[in-house]
Amino acid sequence: MFPMIVLVVALAAYANGQFPTGTCPFECNCNNTETICTSQSMFPTGISESALYFELRDSNIQEIRHGAFDNQRQLQRIKIVSSNITKLSACSFSNLQNLVKIEIVNSTVRIIEGNAFSHLTNITQIVFHDSRVGTIDSYAFHNVEGVDKFLFERNEIETISPHAFMNISRTANYKIMYNKIRLINSGVIKSMYAVTNFNFTGNSITDMFCGNQDALLESNATAQVFNNTFNCSCTLAWIFSLPANDYKTINFKEQNYCNDTQRGELIQLSKLQLSPLCEENVRCPMQSPILPYKDCMINFDKPLNPVDKVDYPNKDRKPSGQTAVVITFFQMLILVVFLLLIS
Structure with missing residues (x-):
């Protein structure tokens, strides 16, 4: 009788995700x-191949490297809290086809x-x-589509x-809000289309080069x-190249400000006057992006081109994480047979 009680308890624990x-x-x-690690x-x-949620908390690590989650392809959510990470490497999350949410909170990341x-x-x-972020490299967020919420809020960058x-597209809410940013280079946000709600509000920016006006x-x-x-x-001289009578240009100039550190006051962009020293910047000399040093060899060895999107393989193909579930089922079956024999 006792073995049967053990069996019932074990099966109940397994059904509730505690085994x-x-x-x-x-x-x-x-x-x-x-899996929650501190x-x-x-x-x-x-980390278990069947894990759906992974959290890293109060940690200090050098790198989340390419292939860090190669065996956890069932992961749906990743959360990093109160941690220091030197580098989020290229293709850190590229194998995770089931991933629905990544959240980084109150953490420091030096390089993305x-x-x-x-x-x-x-x-x-x-x-x-x-959070605090050092450098966000070119193409760090690349070909991300169908996102409900893309949010950078109250960070120091x-x-x-x-x-x-x-190429962040078909996005419901694309929000960059209340951040302190030292430098936004030219052409940071490119190929944004089919975005329902774009919110760039309340940011404090030291320098922002041209090429972001689109x-x-x-x-x-x-x-x-x-x-x-x-x-x-x-670095603000590019605003004088905007079409003067366009209502969006007018709203942009009237609702945003520059900080005159010498006078200690905010000046509405519409009231700025172009200094002769800044005339060359009006022509908007563009900066070239640096292509990622590594293509992501993911999804059964299909490479990612840093510019063009590569189609994913047939989703009917099962990832390796399914194997863990099958093995666990047979382990439980063996346990059942063993307990029946000794009872």
Whole structure:
């Protein structure tokens, strides 16, 4: 009778996701669907292949590298909280076809490499908030489509490189709000189309080069671009090349400001006067993006081109994470037979 009670308890635990199906990394709490790791000095290995949720908390690691999640293709959500990461490498998340949300909260990331967030087919939310970011490389967020929420809010960002946000389309809410940004290079936001709600609001920006006006004045989005402050410098000279009578240009100049540090006051962009020292900047010398040093070899060895989107393979093909579920089923079956025999 006792073995049968053990069997019932084990099956109930398995059904509720409390019976582990794989290994659990050191300093982590795991069950059948979740792995939560704290106080890590290296990226944890041995995460269960059946995990649907992974959280990294209070950790200090060098890198989330290409292939870090090669064996966790069932992952649906990743959250990084109160952690320091030196580098999010190219293709960090590229194998995760089932991933629907990535959230980075109250953390520090020094470098986001090109192709770090690229070609994520099912992603619905990419969220950075209350974090510090050093450099966002060109093509860091690349060919990301169908996102419900793409949010950068209340972050401190050092440098955003040309084409850092490339081909982000069919997006419901594209929001860059209340950030402190030292440098936005030319052409940071490129090829934005089919965006329902674009919100670029309340940001404090030291320098913003030309080549971003198409995104800020995007015609196919419900654009909200106001209460941003820029340093009064020659990097703003591009606003004098905007069509003077266009209502979007007028609204942009009337609802955004530059910070005159010498006078200690905010000046409405519509009241700026072009200095002779800044006339060369009106012509908008564009900066060239640096292509990612690594193509992502993902999805059964199909490479990603850094400019053109590569189709994903047939979704009927099962990822390797299914294997863990099958193995666990047979393990439970063997346990049932064993308990019946000894009873």
